[in-house]
Every structure is written in structure tokens, then in C-alpha cells.
Amino acid sequence: MKTRKWVNYLWIAELSYLFLGLFNILFAWLGMVFFSIPLLVAIFGGSKAYCNRYCGRGQLLRLLGEKLKLSRNVPPPKFLRSTWFRYGFLTFFMAMFGLMLFSTYQVFTGAPLSQTVTLLWVFKLPWQWADISFVAPWVGQFAFGFFSVMLTSTVLGIVTMGLFRPQSWCVYCPMGTMTQGVCKLKNGKKARIHGRESQADCKLAEDTGQ
Amino acid sequence: MTASLRIAHVGKECVACGCCARVCPRAAIQIAWGISACVDPELCVGCRKCAQVCPAAVIDIVEREAVL
Numbered sequence: 212m213k214t215r216k217w218v219n220y221l222w223i224a225e226l227s228y229l230f231l232g233l234f235n236i237l238f239a240w241l242g243m244v245f246f247s248i249p250l251l252v253a254i255f256g257g258s259k260a261y262c263n264r265y266c267g268r269g270q271l272l273r274l275l276g277e278k279l280k281l282s283r284n285v286p287p288p289k290f291l292r293s294t295w296f297r298y299g300f301l302t303f304f305m306a307m308f309g310l311m312l313f314s315t316y317q318v319f320t321g322a323p324l325s326q327t328v329t330l331l332w333v334f335k336l337p338w339q340w341a342d343i344s345f346v347a348p349w350v351g352q353f354a355f356g357f358f359s360v361m362l363t364s365t366v367l368g369i370v371t372m373g374l375f376r377p378q379s380w381c382v383y384c385p386m387g388t389m390t391q392g393v394c395k396l397k398n399g400k401k402a403r404i405h406g407r408e409s410q411a412d413c414k415l416a417e418d419t420g421q
Numbered sequence: 422m423t424a425s426l427r428i429a430h431v432g433k434e435c436v437a438c439g440c441c442a443r444v445c446p447r448a449a450i451q452i453a454w455g456i457s458a459c460v461d462p463e464l465c466v467g468c469r470k471c472a473q474v475c476p477a478a479v480i481d482i483v484e485r486e487a488v489l
Contacts, residue, residue: 402457
């Protein structure tokens with residue numbers, strides 16, 4: 212019998228986040244949790260425990276792809292897992308994130324608020340129903356920008372879930388690439404010394420608490 | 422118990438997502454150092470479940486002798 216654990220229901224948090232964002236864009240700020248926790252776990256814990264166990268998006272994609280059978284379940288093209296593509300996408304994603312922060316800064320210094328959510332960095336969706344009159348404009352601008360990032364990555368995740376394997380998004384997820392990079396910087400030497408970087412038995416890693 | 426003739430082999434482009442470890446019926450796979458999945462050859466029976474779910478398609482089922 213399968214045991215029911217709270218960690219298996221984190222997909223509800225992911226789904227709730229998207230719905231709350233539709234209800235009030237300021238809920239987009241909650242997405243900072245999805246950004247900061249994996250990084251903190253990688254930096255201080257030296258592991259990808261968030262990706263491996265606690266990622267709500269991964270669970271949601273698995274639910275859609277495996278349980279609801281919405282995935283073609285075929286291997287993705289090789290370029291998707293290549294280093295240049297993964298780090299290239301991370302760079303692009305961070306550049307877009309930087310632009311979002313810059314537009315937030317511009318609003319902070321007096322530029323008018325742009326009340327739109329941008330999907331896939333191109334398509335501007337009108338979001339006029341959002342009531343953000345009770346917060347500073349830059350707080351609202353950041354929320355619009357951040358929700359754009361989250362919505363865009365969710366859409367990409369769902370598209371690649373349908374086209375390839377359920378969790379194909381995990382292959383090029385910028386957070387996953389970044390946390391793996393942090394782990395390589397933090398643990399790469401240990402892994403190389405013990406020859407556990409890609410193969411062989413796991414006993415040593417296990418013994419050292421990995 | 423006799424060891425199976427085939428075993429999972431994780432390629433260098435592993436993204437350490439943990440999908441393989443989640444489905445392994447013998448808990449033979451774990452994500453070591455947050456860098457890559459690694460297979461315990463004593464536990465792996467080459468059942469292919471990991472290879473079937475790997476989103477990066479970097480797991481192959483190979484002859485045990487070729488790896489060890």
C-alpha cells in the first residue's frame with residue numbers, strides 16, 4: 212500500500228499559486244519561496260533535495276503526464292540535455308529576470324506601472340482587473356514581472372511534458388541547472404576524489420550523508 | 422541471490438532530477454552530491470524502470486560486465 216505523505220501533495224501548492232495569481236497578482240510574491248528554497252538547500256546543504264523530493268511543479272507535471280496520460284512519453288531531443296543548451300537557457304532566463312528587476316526599478320523611480328503579464332517573453336496579456344492600489348507601484352510591477360516568469364516556465368513545462376516525457380522540464384529548468392551547478396562547485400572535488408560523479412556504487416556518498 | 426546480467430548505467434549528462442531514484446523498486450539509485458544519479462550495482466537488477474522515466478534519457482541498461 213502506498214503511504215500518503217504531505218510531500219506528495221506539493222503539486223497543490225503549485226496549482227494554488229497559479230490560481231491565486233489570477234485572483235490577485237500580488238500573490239506572485241509567494242513565488243520567491245520556489246526560487247529561494249532550492250538555492251538555499253543547494254548552497255547550505257549541497258544537495259538537490261528540493262528537486263528530488265519537494266518540487267511542486269515536478270509533481271504537477273508527473274501528475275499530468277503519468278496519471279492523466281497527457282504525455283507522449285518519448286525521449287526528448289539530445290540537445291535539450293546538452294550543457295550549452297541548459298546553461299544557455301539559464302543565462303537567457305536570468306537575463307530576462309534581470310530585465311524584469313530593471314523595469315521594477317524604473318517604476319520605483321517614477322516610471323508608469325505596466326499592468327500586463329508577459330507570456331513567453333513576447334505575448335502581453337492584459338491584466339487590468341488586478342487591484343494593486345493599496346501597495347507601492349514597484350511592488351505591483353515586480354508581481355507582474357514575477358508572475359510572468361512563473362507562468363512562462365509553467366507553460367514551457369506543460370508543453371515539453373506533452374511532447375516528451377512528463378518531467379522533461381526538469382532537464383532544462385533554470386533552477387535545476389543552477390542548483391546542480393552550485394552542487395558541482397560545492398561537492399565536485401569530493402565527487403571526483405571518490406570517483407562518484409556519474410557511476411559506480413553509492414555507498415560512500417551514502418555514508419557521508421548524501 | 423544471483424546478480425542480474427544487466428544493469429543501469431547513468432550517462433554524464435545526468436541532470437540529477439531524481440526521477441530514477443523515485444521509481445527504483447530496489448532503492449538502488451540515489452542522487453550523489455546533488456550532481457548525478459549513481460547506481461548501486463549490488464542492488465540494481467536492470468529492470469529498466471529508471472530508463473523509462475529518465476526525462477533526459479541518459480540511462481541505459483547495459484551488460485553488467487561492461488560497467489564493473
